[in-house]
Amino acid sequence: MNTQKSLLADRYTPLIRNCWYVLGFAAEADRQLRSRNIAGIAVVYFRRLDGSIAVLRDRCPHRSFPLSKGILDGDRLTCLYHGLTFDPDGLCVAKPTNPDNAAEIRAGSFPVVERQGVIWIWPGDPKLADEAEIPELPWLDQPGWDHVSGYLNFPSNYIALHENLMDLSHFAFLHAGNIGTPEYADAPFRVRVEDGRINLRRVLEDSPLPSLLSVPTDLGDKRVTRETDTWWMSPALNLTHSNVHDSTPDAGKPGLYSFKVIHFITPETQHTTHNFWAVARDFRLDDPAIPAHTHASFKVAFEEDREALDWIEQRQRREGLEFGEVHLSSDKGGILMRRRMKKLALAEAERPPSSS
Ligand code: FES
Ligand SMILES: [Fe+2]
Known part of the structure; x- marks a missing residue:
């Protein structure tokens, strides 16, 4: 590989995740669970009851079942495989098959901003997400x-x-x-x-x-x-x-x-x-x-x-x-x-x- 080429990004360069990307047009977000792949990560998104948008990882932390195939009840999302239920920030709030389990389980959620008719998502390190960088x-x-x-x-x-x-x-x-x-x-x-x-x-x-x-x-x-x-x-x-x-x-x-x-x-x-x-x-x-x-x-x-x-x-x-x-x-x-x-x-x- 020559030096010039190695300095240039190409189709094999790892995807940049520390960036605000558009997840979709705001008009398409509603109470339905919608799944989309962003920078190699499947996410599920929906509008909370207050109208704001929640974005979770579309992969149950238990056995990887897509949460987008689950059920939205209020602002809580239940996995259809073994029933783990998550709040819109991704925290597991119910474990019906193992109610005594006190461990904190998280589905993972993403910084999201709705602005000027588009939904922006930060798929990278959430600590680096700065809304001021959204154009x-x-x-x-x-x-x-x-x-x-x-x-x-x-x-x-x-x-x-x-x-x-x-x-x-x-x-x-x-x-x-x-x-x-x-x-x-x-x-x-x-x-x-x-x-x-x-x-x-x-x-x-x-x-x-x-x-x-x-x-x-x-x-x-x-x-x-x-x-x-x-x-x-x-x-x-x-x-x-x-x-x-x-x-x-x-x-x-x-x-x-x-x-x-x-x-x-x-x-x-x-x-x-x-x-x-x-x-x-x-x-x-x-x-x-x-x-x-x-x-x-x-x-x-x-x-x-x-x-x-x-x-x-x-x-x-x-x-x-x-x-x-x-x-x-x-x-x-x-x-x-x-x-x-x-x-x-x-x-x-x-x-x-x-x-x-
Ligand atoms: S895979 Fe979701 S609860 Fe088991
Ligand atoms: Fe063109």
Whole structure:
């Protein structure tokens, strides 16, 4: 293995758990027991009677029966195998087959925060969980903005999805029918690191818009300035500010159209990834046709990424990584991201577990 490669995270790098990840959209949480795998750990979640969300390990500490197959009564969850009952913090409060057992048994619970329509979970060391690290995403709940959202499951490691999102040069080829225009492939770009976040910025002047942007903005084939500012925010989040500047707007039309493309990236297992996504916009908020068009057109592009990463994953799994992939200048943002993810993963692996 060469030095360069060993510095970069890849599909075999241990999953980073000390991070706030999105568990799901808040709208899907209710009184049903729902199970989801987060960073290799099965969790079960539900709303308590007071409306707050509880997240427990979906594995009974007795014989590993999934607690999501159990029964929720009030805020207590009973395992259907031998009846151990847990409170919403994971403490066992009833042992019907062994009532004299005084030992403390815990199912394990996870820090969870509901904010701006999404549920954040910290699957790592709970002592390190700091709510202040959860990013603010005002475009998801503030007046003046509307958004569409969706979910895709990627049959690939989360590093590959992060790398895909840090490489906008693929727009012109993989997404030639929607996001991409030919100018995109060799357009100048700038990469910088700020507070541990990685920024990839590309500005195309006097550029036609792809249909995915020209239809909702109603700019047709007018040539405008297209600005794309993508941020790797954390192992859990990629955020793109996509602005369309029209320097000669028609009467009554804006000179700036803003989109926010938000990818919540949550490793499901070492080889699969949850991708919760949202696209927000600040214009034509009363036009009922825009959300359906935006949802459908962005979904097509994201599905193209999923198919591409599926093919790549299959190659890499079958033949291994000892192949010597070449790097192009457009990979700079992705390389910086992989270096950062590798550092985070190594630091986590070397950190002694905090005592409880
Ligand atoms: S496996 Fe849950 S009580 Fe035995
Ligand atoms: Fe893509």
